[in-house]
Amino acid sequence: MGNTQDDECETKPATNVRDAAEEDTSTMAAFQLLFPLLVSCVAASAHPPRHLPACQVVQMDVFCSDLSLRSAPVDLPRGVQTLDLSRNQVQNLTRETLAYHTGFRHLNLHSNNIHFIQPGLFKDMTDLKVLDLSRNHLNVFALSKINIGPLTAVESLDLSSNGLYTGMSDYFLADSPSLENLSLNGNSITKIAQNTFSGSSSLRKIGLHNNVILEIEDGAFDSLNRLTELDLSKNSITCITDFNLCNLKVLNLSKNSMELFQSATSADYYNLLSLDLSENKMLYFPRLPRNNRLEHLDVSRNQLQSVNVTGTPEKKAFFSHLRYLDMSYNQLKSIPECFFYCMASLEVLNVSNNCISSFSVTNEGLLRTVKIINLSHNSLQSLTFGENTLQSLEELVLHGNDLATLDHGIFQRLPSIKHLQLQQNNLQICSSDQNHQDPPGCVSFASIPNLQYLDLSENNVRTLPANVFSNTPLTLLDLSLNPGLDMDKDSLSGLEHSLVHLLLRENNISSLNTDLSSLRSLKHIDLSTNQLTALPMWNKDSSIESLNLQNNHLVTLEYSTMLALEHSLKTLYMGSNPLSCCSNLDFLHMVQNSAVVVPDIETVTCVHEEYSEPVNIEKVTQEMCHTSGVQNYVIAVLVIGLVAVIVSVLLVKCCRSRKPKHNRSFNA
Template sequence: MWREESAESSAGSEPPPPSMFRHAKCSGGGEVRVQLRARKMAAVQLLLLLIVSSMATSARPPQHTPPCQVVQADVLCSGLSLRRAPVNLPHSVQMLDLSRNQVQNLTQESLAFHTAIRHLNLHANKIHFIQPGLFRDMTHLRVLDLSRNHLNVFALSRLSVGPLTSVESLDLSHNGLYTGMSDSFLADSPSLANLSMESNSITKISQSTFSGSLMLRKISLHNNVILEIEDGAFDSLDHLTELDLSKNSISCITDFNLYNLEILNLSQNSVELFQSAQSGFYNLLSLDLSQNKMPYFPLLPENNMLEYLDVSHNRLQSVNASGSSDKDPNLIFNHLRHLDMSYNQLKSIPQCFFFCMGRLQVLNVSNNCVRSFSVTNEEVLRRVRVINLSFNALQSLTFGENTLRSLEKLYIQGNDLTTLDHGLFQRLPSLKYLQLEQNNLEICTAEQNRAEPTSGDRSQPDPSSCVSFSSIRNLQFLFLSENNLRTLPANAFSDTPLKLLDLSLNPGLDLHQDSLSGLEHSLVHLLLRENNISSLNADLSSLRSLRHVDLSTNQLTTLPTWNRESSIESLNLQNNNLVTLESSTMTALEHSLKTLYMGSNPLSCCSNLDFLRMVQHSAVVVPDIETVTCVHDGYSEPVSLKKVTEEMCRTTHVPKYVVTVLVTLLVVMLVFGLLVKCCHARRHKGSRSFSA
């Protein structure tokens, strides 16, 4: 069934030297054996330890281990630094959680009496020894979690844990296990259904690996180093429905024949070829082959039930399993609902490829090199709801009449499209979400919308150079950022019930006063960030449903006009040139506004007292309040808005004209004083001359 071209065999499976066996057994028994010839030395050492221990005890108060929590029949002892299972547990305990402790050995004396346990959690301890037969009498044990321990030490002994008679779920992940070590736990597990051996060091799956666990339904071997899977390794598992082999080193599947398997994950391997046996009926529903090295499409039999297929992040250059340019007759997916071919090297996808995918609902071909995509047959992709063609090299996009009638979401961003069929989107009656960012499109004017593309009248405006967004009857979300848009004509979205419109990152965008006409009762989100707008011509006050507006990173010096009927809840004005916020506008917004972003504006401290009162005394939240500053005549540096008070402005707000009057009076008085002094000096000189 499974073949691996590599000739490497599993390494490191030789038995350890006898000393390791003895060490593991001794530590597992928990007994301290004292040799006769060392009795005296051991007695001296013990005496010293007792003295040191008594001194330490007298020096500090005794520390007691926190007690476990007992909730009905569940005992919770997680994270208590325990070195063994606590004594005096209720005999009726059904769930024992000993995770995240310091347990090293599992022995009869610590757990043998708890035969009623159904769920035993030993995750994240330091277990390196399990006494054989420990779980023999635990006939009710269903779930056993031994993940994140040191079971590779125990497995070196080649001892069997003993029968896991009733265990249905076993977790052996993160234990350093390598090839052959799992036999110690799986050799006698007749009821085992769910097995996890994730994140170990297993290199090979042999025919005998699961021979003692024939009831397995789900196996996870994620994140190992599997290079080889022997033929027939899974054939005896008639109940197996889910197999996770992701993140390994498998390079080739040439004869896949697990007819009962429903979910297969082979992602993050080195698979170059996937072929299945052509006879028989397959129950496979989900196949994940992402992040591999396949140059061609996987080959599956006609009798398949596949619903989910992921071949993303491969090296696909053709959608045919053989690599030929003709349609491959074996690619029949009558039940396929989700197909992901993103991140490959596809240059074209012929329409005939979809002929046998009548139930397909999600198609992802993003991040390829596709130059043209066309659907002209009414029966092709008639149930598809999502098409993702983003980040390709699209130059042509064609949808015929009455095609794609179920399409709800279309992603074609990042294609640098300059022209599209004038009425392309009007042909998609169910379209709700349209992603068009990072293209180079022009929006049609009202006159171009009325013109016919085939009209021979040269006096009429040519609609072929623009795209119409009017009368798309179900479109609610439209993204047009980064399209080098220069103008947004009047009534551009008439009869289109948009809820979200993104026009960001179109520097120099000129909005007509009636650009948003027709969206009065539908538009909720408006994004106009990074457009270098100095003044907003479009009338936003008429948009009665508008709740969220982003005008950040522009050149605005004044706010758009809003009245008390406004419903704005969130407003972003960061990174603009706002000095004064009109009092009437802020008053109109205050009754509905909940969130306001105002950072990086050259606000005047004392010209925005109404705004200051709103921030300090209303329910409006300013998330970036720490970065909001204003300019005050009395300070050389910008002042944090949080520190501004009305008292700071009472001496500087009104007195500007007073200062002017005072300066004028002072100058007049100085001039008058000089004139008086001059006249007095002349008169005094004349009187002296007459006396002489």
């Protein structure tokens, strides 16, 4: 017992020393915590807060952003509900900083230098609903390991771009029972722990975009029964193997390093409406819940090589609600028709920028509701649409496939088609004349009752026969970049009352045989980068509003033609033409004095015989040409006068030389 007592006596001094050390540590921690407050008080006394006149007051809302303030004005109105102190120089957030007001409903403090928050500051703010602390230095405050709560009534909290890393968000979320909307975007969080959101069970929306998240612990979101929107984009997540958030409606996992996405094997009904898995490294199509109501699925910019159509019906997911599917920028080589069997509501299908060589829809029951199909930039060699298929299709994008042959009437089978993008292929156009010998594999564009937009640029089209668009109400026709295009004089016949936009740029056209004056609805025409030496003929009934004549060989413009356009023309492009200054005075006067806008007028020049360099058309005056004319007239008169004098002298000499000489005699 004695030894025990001696031991106790001997340990007492050590205990006292430890207690003293702990007391010193606590004192030091308290001093470190209170030091910023002391500094803020000194700074406040040295820099008294600005008064209210610098701020804007709207009823009970005060806006003081961008005023270099260190604290709120001292004369805030009693009962102020909104205070905006964003983009100022607030460093320490204290009661004094907020002028001792506690009745705020909306407090905006983003883009300051806040690195200290007074403990318990928000305890009495029982009406505070929205708190924005984004773009500050709250990582410094988090080092003190002190909770800022309670945030009794706060429903929206923005902590984005604060340099927070793993575990630091806990000090802001530990006691926020009403929090629904949370932003932690743009921080340095690497891990979502199981208890990260344990103090915020009412969360509905969480933003974790642009962090460095590598790991999500099991059950991290399980307690959030109300969570409907989760943004985990731009992180470092590699796989999701057991997705089980049944109540979630929107999930964004784009821009990660995802290689696999699998849902938990369950008969539960999932409420997920939108899933974004774009810009990842997935090799396989995601395995989604069998019972789902997914409407929007984006798996673009991955490494998909095939779509998964195997498996028993009991395990396969049904996509009966899916409306939007994006699989662009992958490595798909084919898409079997059976892949679409369970997509009864699909409206938009994007499979552009893959390696697909063949695409067909032959079953009447498939893709009945699809409105847009994008197959651009693939390796298509075969395209097949069966009778009575794709009855709702309105837009078909096929550009960049180098298609050379298609079924003659493939587009006539699409009764709702409005937009056809066929640029960058190698298609030839069939004639509407049955007696005409058409090239093999040509495509017909006649009698497509709803087609309004047709792009045939860069197709190496050589000839455009007559009436090729008859009974097709096109409003836009692009035939650009078909060098050597030969247009029949009636090739646009049938478009007189529908065509509004006509593009014929870069076709090496030297003259237009086609009568454009008959196109009464034509408003915009692009004839740039050709070899035109004369304008097409138009009359006073023309509706042309925009005309592009850049990069042609125009020297003289028919004034009567330009006069016919003047009443409707609004925009004219004329640059890079060898115009003559003095042969186009009427046209230049019209441009200088009418309401016609010439956007490239600074580059529009003309040639004047007295100037070595081209002259900008804005600087051309009638005097420049009249002076030149008078000088030429004077010179001509002088020359004629001189010639007349010379001729007169010569005539006089000639007459004298021919006058008879009389003999004179003298008698002695």
